[in-house]
Amino acid sequence: MFGLSLTKLLLLAAVAAILWYGFKAVRRRDRRRAEAAQPPKSVPPATELMVKCSVCGTYNPSGVVCTHRP
Numbered sequence: 810m811f812g813l814s815l816t817k818l819l820l821l822a823a824v825a826a827i828l829w830y831g832f833k834a835v836r837r838r839d840r841r842r843a844e845a846a847q848p849p850k851s852v853p854p855a856t857e858l859m860v861k862c863s864v865c866g867t868y869n870p871s872g873v874v875c876t877h878r879p
């Protein structure tokens with residue numbers, strides 16, 4: 810009936826299972842590759858010590874000489 814034999818149904822189920830597990834494996838591999846490409850987020854951002862100029866009052870990164878521009 811319906812033109813489907815038990816063998817065809819089993820073959821269809823096997824193909825569906827292979828596709829399902831194949832897609833799952835590809836998705837897992839892509840996620841692992843994306844995680845490896847991204848830098849770890851636990852590293853804090855680099856901060857710079859700012860020093861106030863005693864002449865004009867502007868803040869400059871330490872080690873940078875102020876040019877006293879307005």
Ligand SMILES: [Zn+2]
Nearest residue numbers: 862865875877
């Ligand atoms: Zn200055």
